[in-house]
Amino acid sequence: MNIIINWQISVDSGAVITAQLGALHVNNDIFKNAEKFYPERFIEDPKLLNQVIPFGIGKRSCVRENLARTTMFLVFGNLLLRCDIRPHGLFPSTKNQVPYKAAKLPDKNVELEFVKL
Numbered sequence: 001m002n003i004i005i006n007w008q009i010s011v012d013s014g015a016v017i018t019a020q021l022g023a024l025h026v027n028n029d030i031f032k033n034a035e036k037f038y039p040e041r042f043i044e045d046p047k048l049l050n051q052v053i054p055f056g057i058g059k060r061s062c063v064r065e066n067l068a069r070t071t072m073f074l075v076f077g078n079l080l081l082r083c084d085i086r087p088h089g090l091f092p093s094t095k096n097q098v099p100y101k102a103a104k105l106p107d108k109n110v111e112l113e114f115v116k117l
């Protein structure tokens, strides 16, 4: 069955129009249990990654997407490499709040080094 939607929307001149990308990314029709933190969904269905568009798509998409991605790669890569990162307090699970049992890790002073690019 084909559904044809004929919308007529009037927009004032000078109005700023934007797609709310955040809302698209929690669409349950596309992302099952969208509100759940479940990164494995992208391993289970690699095509799902095409539906994630934080930088927009098309002619007006983010011009510095590559800069942002490489910067984030460096920042998060260095954080994971140099820091012991542990959840603080309770997991932010929506239904069952599970107390986090902290692993005993050797005490060490974490120093962050920032390298000039």
Ligand code: HEM
Pocket (backbone or CB within 6 Å): 021, 054, 055, 056, 057, 059, 060, 061, 062, 063, 064, 065, 067, 068
């Ligand atoms: C995580 C980082 C970033 C995210 C998630 C992001 C996301 C976006 C999004 C969603 C848009 C609008 C796309 C659209 O209208 O369809 C945009 C546009 C734009 N972004 Fe980014 N951006 C990021 C970083 C940056 C950086 C680092 C720069 C510059 C150094 C930048 C420069 C721009 C510019 C100039 C536009 C306007 C492009 C146009 O209208 O033609 N962005 N960005």
